[in-house]
Amino acid sequence: MNPLISHLMNQPLHREIMMKLSRLSALLLSGLLLSACAAKPKSDYDIGYDFSQLSTFIEFSPAQTNDPISSARIIDAITDALTAKGFVRDEGYPSFKVTYAFKVADKPKDSGVSIGLGTGTWGSNGGISIGTSVGVPIGSDTAKIQTIQIDVIDTQSNKLIWRGTDKFNFDAGGAEKAEDTAKTVTKILTLFPPQK
Template sequence: MKKCQHNLLITLISLTLILLSACSSTPKHDYDLNYDFSKLTSFSQIVPPANNDPLSANRIQLAIETALSKQGFIKQETNPDFHVTYGFKVEDKPKDSGFSIGLGTGSWGSSGGASIGTSVDVPVGSDTAKIQTIQIDIIDPKTNKLIWRGSDRFTFDEGGNAKAEETNATVAKILAQFPPQKPN
């Protein structure tokens, strides 16, 4: 019986890890395969036209500057090696149904057992969450052509500090893929 419990426990742990990794977002990116990114050292930002969410726009702009500076790029308004700009959108996302399945094992004295349970959560309040998608573009200033693009998104229920932190983390994840590492 103990071997069965051990195998069930390993299965439960594996399922949990798979589900957790499925929930995390991975930034997507694409780039010009023929561009030499190794010569890039300085950048300037091109601020997109005004939009209806200046708080998010300012957060993204500051997060880009911070992330690129941490990577060693220098902000330079005249004759930069590349321009960086961004776009974003916010969409409604239905909240999860709240249905969950639980698995468990246990032992009492010399006997053991396994159980499966379910629960259904009734959502209270709003039935939607928000998803913010951020796209960052890197442009060659000499040709005005797009040379790199990255995007990612995050879910939020409210603004404020939590949304600002998610914005910073998402921008940092996107720009962690810039410049691209070309395969040899």
């Protein structure tokens, strides 16, 4: 090691600065990795359609579903999200109809391998380390992934004018899946109506 760098590393103030820089670097790297992993909803729409004319809606379920619990959760979440945006539910004369589709598929669980980045001191020296760990699989080796697609249809023309999709992972049903369903529907509908 360069004698000047070695001398600077042994000075208490420089050592403290290096430690803080190491911690900050680790935090920034972790934040970047987490933000890169976050899924974002996707949408597509009729670019010639005037979405400003929409004010009332009605939702309807697909003709056949083999999961009435998930179906009811999605309908409730659609209604809640659209009314929160100022749209009014109107069974008589809706300006648009909302329907949805969903599917559940098996997804291989994560490998259980993780990489860690850390800093520390030993005596008067500082350092950065990288380590790995391997998890021991417990239970099933697959998780489930639910994909939700929401379609908005113009009532007069009966044409699809907007479509949004997103997905989430789950291991079991119940309260956690209900919450994830509502969050996913809300995320999808943040893109509706589209901002041109």
